Amino acid sequence: MKPIWIVDDDQSIRFVLEKALLRENLPTRSFTNPQEVLKALTDAPESEGPQILVSDIRMPGGSGLELLERVKEKLPGLPVIIMTAFSDLDSAVSAFQGGAFEYLPKPFDLPKAVELIHRAVEESQREEVAIESVSAAPEMLGQAPAMQDVFRAIGRLSQSNVTVLITGESGSGKELVARALHKHSPRASGPFVAINTAAIPKDLLESELFGHERGAFTGAQTMRRGRFEQAEGGTLFLDEIGDMPFDLQTRLLRVLSDGHFYRVGGHSAVKANVRVIAATHQNLEQRVKEGVFREDLFHRLNVIRLRLPALRERREDVAMLTRYFLQQSAKQLGVEPKRIADSALRLLSGFDFPGNVRQLENVCHWLTVMAPAQVIEVKDLPPEVLAGAGAGAVALSESPPPAAEWSPPVPLTMPPAMPAPAVALPIAVPEMPVANGLGVPATAPVADGTGMSWEGGLRREAQMLLEAGRHDVWDVLTRRFETLLIQTALANTRGRRIEAAQKLGIGRNTITRKIQELGLDDL
Numbered sequence: 345m346k347p348i349w350i351v352d353d354d355q356s357i358r359f360v361l362e363k364a365l366l367r368e369n370l371p372t373r374s375f376t377n378p379q380e381v382l383k384a385l386t387d388a389p390e391s392e393g394p395q396i397l398v399s400d401i402r403m404p405g406g407s408g409l410e411l412l413e414r415v416k417e418k419l420p421g422l423p424v425i426i427m428t429a430f431s432d433l434d435s436a437v438s439a440f441q442g443g444a445f446e447y448l449p450k451p452f453d454l455p456k457a458v459e460l461i462h463r464a465v466e467e468s469q470r471e472e473v474a475i476e477s478v479s480a481a482p483e484m485l486g487q488a489p490a491m492q493d494v495f496r497a498i499g500r501l502s503q504s505n506v507t508v509l510i511t512g513e514s515g516s517g518k519e520l521v522a523r524a525l526h527k528h529s530p531r532a533s534g535p536f537v538a539i540n541t542a543a544i545p546k547d548l549l550e551s552e553l554f555g556h557e558r559g560a561f562t563g564a565q566t567m568r569r570g571r572f573e574q575a576e577g578g579t580l581f582l583d584e585i586g587d588m589p590f591d592l593q594t595r596l597l598r599v600l601s602d603g604h605f606y607r608v609g610g611h612s613a614v615k616a617n618v619r620v621i622a623a624t625h626q627n628l629e630q631r632v633k634e635g636v637f638r639e640d641l642f643h644r645l646n647v648i649r650l651r652l653p654a655l656r657e658r659r660e661d662v663a664m665l666t667r668y669f670l671q672q673s674a675k676q677l678g679v680e681p682k683r684i685a686d687s688a689l690r691l692l693s694g695f696d697f698p699g700n701v702r703q704l705e706n707v708c709h710w711l712t713v714m715a716p717a718q719v720i721e722v723k724d725l726p727p728e729v730l731a732g733a734g735a736g737a738v739a740l741s742e743s744p745p746p747a748a749e750w751s752p753p754v755p756l757t758m759p760p761a762m763p764a765p766a767v768a769l770p771i772a773v774p775e776m777p778v779a780n781g782l783g784v785p786a787t788a789p790v791a792d793g794t795g796m797s798w799e800g801g802l803r804r805e806a807q808m809l810l811e812a813g814r815h816d817v818w819d820v821l822t823r824r825f826e827t828l829l830i831q832t833a834l835a836n837t838r839g840r841r842i843e844a845a846q847k848l849g850i851g852r853n854t855i856t857r858k859i860q861e862l863g864l865d866d867l
């Protein structure tokens with residue numbers, strides 16, 4: 345058998361791989377840089393050429409990706425495994441684009457690396473080398489095995505126009521995956537059009553999707569193209585497909601099977617050259633059983649299914665994502681990025697993140713604005729994290745954090761007579777008539793360590809968000825305010841929701857809905 349060529353400037357990697365492969369009776373030949381490999385390729389007779397090539401990406405004297413390109417010119421069928429210390433999608437995408445067989449994120453698990461090499465050898469012996477291609481958006485991060493599987497799937501789908509159904513909890517990155525699938529598809533130069541079917545009133549959805557002719561209904565003064573037409577030649581992302589009204593499901597099914605549709609009030613068919621990617625946080629099989637989702641549409645959409653893991657199923661990614669979002673927020677706000685203390689990171693990693701990556705992103709933004717110092721400590725974490733991270737955080741850390749850094753969940757509001765909590769809260773308490781049960785505002789705000797009042801903190805955040813040119817300031821701050829109100833009320837009623845709703849003067853359905861929307865289910 346021909347040898348496995350290993351190229352890496354790191355002697356220890358070469359050594360470990362050589363030894364492991366030797367134990368498997370796989371011969372090896374090692375190189376320290378791409379030039380040596382190219383020279384050997386020219387000099388070596390065919391019989392001594394590589395069976396497969398395992399290459400690092402960053403080496404003095406040339407990049408592994410350039411090497412991949414040059415090698416592929418000479419030996420297009422050769423399986424190449426790219427090793428990279430950067431397990432973001434960029435490297436994976438470039439590797440797949442260059443025609444790599446697989447990529448191996450460093451530090452790797454040796455048995456897994458050997459297994460991968462075995463697979464590549466089998467593949468090369470069958471002389472059917474799968475040349476895989478591009479993957480996803482560079483800003484999509486993930487080191488957890490479950491995310492690596494997602495990246496690989498994206499890479500494999502990149503040459504195809506197939507319909508994909510993405511499932512996963514809210515905020516887990518479904519739209520990001522859809523964008524990545526588009527960006528690395530043959531339709532990349534076409535438009536990517538997204539529509540959240542749950543966010544558009546039922547009556548408007550049909551014309552939103554398919555457009556309407558002039559005079560089709562009252563108010564339709566001009567002809568309007570719908571999202572299907574806007575996505576012509578590109579990709580249409582249908583978010584929250586599980587909530588699509590039944591009659592529209594029928595229309596969608598028809599477009600998918602006939603390849604054309606009619607504008608509302610229109611009589612001539614409009615051709616639809618659109619790839620559909622759908623997403624849902626719901627269990628569609630269950631929706632089919634309940635009779636609210638069409639089974640035939642389900643099968644149409646479910647050609648390929650990608651399941652995105654919830655963030656709590658990949659806690660190992662929290663650290664990397666936190667650092668990334670802290671940098672992004674700092675960039676947006678034009679400030680120095682904050683760092684996070686290990687103890688705070690441990691706590692954050694133990695939090696269940698019902699709102700998934702989006703919630704972590706918001707937390708990081710909040711910390712960038714609100715944490716008083718450059719290094720974020722446990723006490724700076726937002727109340728919902730402090731209140732909800734207990735069990736997971738302790739389980740994650742090898743030794744529990746010192747008592748001074750961590751106390752059990754603290755209610756946001758203290759009755760005026762109670763002593764201040766051991767943990768300094770990141771924001772002071774809103775002055776609301778909830779604390780003493782007498783309908784009298786609790787007047788003493790809890791110190792936040794910055795001397796800033798709750799109102800002042802909110803005003804400062806509003807100011808910074810506005811200056812940063814954000815267009816979701818209302819949403820972000822309303823959510824923050826509602827979260828505070830509900831947490832405070834729940835803390836005062838020992839979690840009894842109906843009582844909390846009464847105290848807040850809202851209905852029980854409203855509090856239940858808000859708790860769900862705000863991702864406070866764990867309280």
Ligand SMILES: Nc1ncnc2c1ncn2[C@@H]1O[C@H](COP(=O)(O)OP(=O)(O)OP(=O)(O)O)[C@@H](O)[C@H]1O
Nearest residue numbers: 483484485486513514515516517518519520701702
């Ligand atoms: N793996 C990731 N790396 C970096 N950012 C991510 C990742 N996953 C999600 N995000 C970010 O988290 C936020 C939420 O992601 P996205 O909108 O794709 O989630 P979603 O599952 O479509 O949510 P919803 O179901 O509520 O529509 C976005 O700002 C996105 O950029």
